[in-house]
Amino acid sequence: MMAAGLPGWDHDVSATCAQVGEHALIRWIASAVGSASSADVLLGIGDDAAVVVPRRNHVDVLTTDVQVDGVHFTRAFCGAADVGHRALHVNLSDVAAMGAQPRVALLSLGLPADLEARWVADLVTGLVTAARAARVQLVGGNISRAPMLFVDVTVSGAAKPRHLLRRSGARPGDELYVSGTVGAAAAGLAWLQSAIGRAGSPSRPSPQGAETDAAEPGDGRFGERALPSAIEAALTRYRRPEARVSLGLQVGRNKAASACIDTSDGLADALRQLAGASGVGVRVDAAAVPVDPAVTELALRTNEDRDALAWSGGEDYELLFAVPRRARRRFLHASGRKGLPPVTRIGMCTREADCLIVQADGRESPLPGGFEHFSSVDSVAGGRIPEAGA
Amino acid sequence: MMAAGLPGWDHDVSATCAQVGEHALIRWIASAVGSASSADVLLGIGDDAAVVVPRRNHVDVLTTDVQVDGVHFTRAFCGAADVGHRALHVNLSDVAAMGAQPRVALLSLGLPADLEARWVADLVTGLVTAARAARVQLVGGNISRAPMLFVDVTVSGAAKPRHLLRRSGARPGDELYVSGTVGAAAAGLAWLQSAIGRAGSPSRPSPQGAETDAAEPGDGRFGERALPSAIEAALTRYRRPEARVSLGLQVGRNKAASACIDTSDGLADALRQLAGASGVGVRVDAAAVPVDPAVTELALRTNEDRDALAWSGGEDYELLFAVPRRARRRFLHASGRKGLPPVTRIGMCTREADCLIVQADGRESPLPGGFEHFSSVDSVAGGRIPEAGA
Numbered sequence: 001m002m003a004a005g006l007p008g009w010d011h012d013v014s015a016t017c018a019q020v021g022e023h024a025l026i027r028w029i030a031s032a033v034g035s036a037s038s039a040d041v042l043l044g045i046g047d048d049a050a051v052v053v054p055r056r057n058h059v060d061v062l063t064t065d066v067q068v069d070g071v072h073f074t075r076a077f078c079g080a081a082d083v084g085h086r087a088l089h090v091n092l093s094d095v096a097a098m099g100a101q102p103r104v105a106l107l108s109l110g111l112p113a114d115l116e117a118r119w120v121a122d123l124v125t126g127l128v129t130a131a132r133a134a135r136v137q138l139v140g141g142n143i144s145r146a147p148m149l150f151v152d153v154t155v156s157g158a159a160k161p162r163h164l165l166r167r168s169g170a171r172p173g174d175e176l177y178v179s180g181t182v183g184a185a186a187a188g189l190a191w192l193q194s195a196i197g198r199a200g201s202p203s204r205p206s207p208q209g210a211e212t213d214a215a216e217p218g219d220g221r222f223g224e225r226a227l228p229s230a231i232e233a234a235l236t237r238y239r240r241p242e243a244r245v246s247l248g249l250q251v252g253r254n255k256a257a258s259a260c261i262d263t264s265d266g267l268a269d270a271l272r273q274l275a276g277a278s279g280v281g282v283r284v285d286a287a288a289v290p291v292d293p294a295v296t297e298l299a300l301r302t303n304e305d306r307d308a309l310a311w312s313g314g315e316d317y318e319l320l321f322a323v324p325r326r327a328r329r330r331f332l333h334a335s336g337r338k339g340l341p342p343v344t345r346i347g348m349c350t351r352e353a354d355c356l357i358v359q360a361d362g363r364e365s366p367l368p369g370g371f372e373h374f375s376s377v378d379s380v381a382g383g384r385i386p387e388a389g390a
Numbered sequence: 391m392m393a394a395g396l397p398g399w400d401h402d403v404s405a406t407c408a409q410v411g412e413h414a415l416i417r418w419i420a421s422a423v424g425s426a427s428s429a430d431v432l433l434g435i436g437d438d439a440a441v442v443v444p445r446r447n448h449v450d451v452l453t454t455d456v457q458v459d460g461v462h463f464t465r466a467f468c469g470a471a472d473v474g475h476r477a478l479h480v481n482l483s484d485v486a487a488m489g490a491q492p493r494v495a496l497l498s499l500g501l502p503a504d505l506e507a508r509w510v511a512d513l514v515t516g517l518v519t520a521a522r523a524a525r526v527q528l529v530g531g532n533i534s535r536a537p538m539l540f541v542d543v544t545v546s547g548a549a550k551p552r553h554l555l556r557r558s559g560a561r562p563g564d565e566l567y568v569s570g571t572v573g574a575a576a577a578g579l580a581w582l583q584s585a586i587g588r589a590g591s592p593s594r595p596s597p598q599g600a601e602t603d604a605a606e607p608g609d610g611r612f613g614e615r616a617l618p619s620a621i622e623a624a625l626t627r628y629r630r631p632e633a634r635v636s637l638g639l640q641v642g643r644n645k646a647a648s649a650c651i652d653t654s655d656g657l658a659d660a661l662r663q664l665a666g667a668s669g670v671g672v673r674v675d676a677a678a679v680p681v682d683p684a685v686t687e688l689a690l691r692t693n694e695d696r697d698a699l700a701w702s703g704g705e706d707y708e709l710l711f712a713v714p715r716r717a718r719r720r721f722l723h724a725s726g727r728k729g730l731p732p733v734t735r736i737g738m739c740t741r742e743a744d745c746l747i748v749q750a751d752g753r754e755s756p757l758p759g760g761f762e763h764f765s766s767v768d769s770v771a772g773g774r775i776p777e778a779g780a
Contacts, residue, residue: 047557048483062544063438167438
């Protein structure tokens with residue numbers, strides 16, 4: 001299946017991590033990252049620690065998040081390069097939600113001894129490719145033997161202190177905006193987990209390796225069964241989320257929001273967290289929420305609950321903003337720049353403590369309960385990732 | 391067994407992680423860390439990412455390293471607080487080897503759903519206690535469900551660029567010094583794994599919780615069998631390594647070494663890595679190596695190989711320095727300060743590429759081969775940790 005060569009990879013395709021060895025893997029990773037050292041990085045891979053020059057007049061923004069095999073992904077649903085991409089972007093999303101520019105990454109890999117080393121190389125290639133695209137440099141990390149695969153990434157970014165976006169700054173009267181669409185990644189995952197998904201070939205993950213980025217939905221890889229394009233797009237959203245880095249930066253630089261959080265654990269959870277940290281309530285207009293078309297598509301074809309996917313589906317990595325009215329024009333201008341995802345006004349912050357959904361007919365209901373990582377024992381593959389903050 | 395209460399912990403002692411839940415665990419961790427915010431930390435636990443003010447005229451020194459259950463420790467040999475302490479100190483050691491001051495830590499926890507939550511709280515207490523002692527603040531991280539327990543820590547430190555200690559600066563003629571003793575942690579682990587260790591009660595790990603720090607070797611906890619004091623000390627070295635942070639700082643600030651590395655993977659590996667990075671060879675005087683008394687003690691009582699433990703035993707977290715002759719007095723002065731571990735001259739760097747051990751009678755032999763993490767499949771518990779640098 002994997003025909004393309006990987007530059008500098010001279011091990012047998014079937015060689016295990018134990019056979020290739022930790023030192024050879026690290027040497028290969030160092031070569032894959034290259035010596036394209038920036039002025040920012042005094043020391044990259046190869047010493048006891050990495051050394052990075054802080055950006056002048058900026059603060060360091062630090063986050064860490066992990067992808068665990070069988071919890072956040074399965075190899076049946078995600079290719080190696082997908083996993084590397086995701087492991088980086090879940091962290092970029094946290095940095096984006098602070099209005100910061102991601103700069104460097106550390107990679108802590110836990111590898112079963114019998115895992116194919118080539119699969120690891122493809123994972124690292126996916127991560128390094130995603131890092132380059134985001135102008136992030138992989139500067140260090142470690143490889144450890146582990147009973148099961150995990151990919152733990154730390155990202156350090158930079159922001160001017162006055163441009164930081166916190167969760168806690170929202171005030172009553174601020175309007176709530178969300179980027180992109182919600183429920184897409186959850187719909188993609190649900191489709192893969194559904195009978196209809198398992199029957200078709202699309203459960204095949206993206207091809208591995210450097211060429212993966214060229215793979216596009218609708219390129220025929222999916223075999224004879226034609227997929228609704230919304231589902232195809234949702235599969236990509238699930239496998240290769242794109243953190244909203246540029247959007248967070250623009251909004252931060254323009255001081256156009258009073259609070260921000262990413263929707264890694266779903267829209268309802270993000271709303272609750274932002275409201276709780278800010279000491280406000282929220283009223284969300286159900287009809288305004290930009291539910292991804294894949295959610296509707298999926299609900300039509302399976303017994304998935306549209307509302308559950310839309311409100312509680314995680315892993316979209318969109319940004320939720322609170323915007324003071326006086327900053328509305330500034331926000332719409334900053335977020336309306338070319339290349340940025342659309343933003344949609346979905347409600348407002350209130351003086352009351354309640355988090356409410358308001359239907360078109362005026363009926364009010366509480367937001368669905370927050371997501372608890374440990375209670376989702378049945379939703380194993382692709383389980384949502386808790387926010388940074390432990 | 392665990393009588394002492396843990397401040398703020400109001401869950402049942404037998405409650406699992408799934409029962410307590412991720413959000414409650416994170417809240418408890420935030421309370422355990424406390425709001426003792428320093429001027430350095432703009433945002434700690436609770437937002438999408440942590441925000442740290444870089445130290446003026448300093449660079450950031452970043453490292454990450456993981457402790458995996460069954461690979462780097464077992465719960466049979468280490469108490470929860472021991473694991474937290476170790477998870478921090480393996481990272482502090484990397485920062486120390488750069489001559490940097492550790493400042494903040496991130497914690498990425500992978501937790502099985504059925505693990506007792508109280509055990510996790512004790513682990514975090516051990517980590518936070520060790521962090522306070524090292525003047526390091528836990529500023530963020532995440533909790534994830536995982537099939538097995540892992541504790542991944544990232545530490546960021548600071549150093550003036552001209553004070554940095556690299557692996558690559560050694561030159562022919564430089565003298566080699568190592569701090570403390572070598573083989574202690576490996577001897578401690580081997581003792582626990584040996585029949586004699588398993589027969590006695592000392593395989594019982596340190597008690598858990600905040601009180602653990604008060605536990606001293608020889609306090610009678612070990613029951614009727616009196617342990618040789620060298621072995622007792624080695625058990626502590628294995629369970630609660632102390633990174634040589636102050637030593638690294640002193641040597642770095644005084645520009646008293648041309649290169650430095652920690653001995654996390656054993657003395658032989660450190661010598662090879664330093665020699666390789668610097669493009670020199672080494673000649674090490676076997677008789678000069680400060681082998682820990684526990685190694686000799688153990689070799690007398692079991693069939694453990696003294697030389698293997700001394701040269702290849704990992705997890706000592708001592709520092710190996712290359713010192714130019716003109717810096718010798720400066721080095722001995724800086725490293726001789728009160729409270730710092732002793733340093734011992736063990737050899738020198740050479741123009742040749744060979745890494746040689748020289749016996750008292752003049753016989754030469756090559757250094758034992760480097761440690762490969764994956765090949766030590768049989769030495770599961772407490773397997774050594776590869777250096778940062780992937």
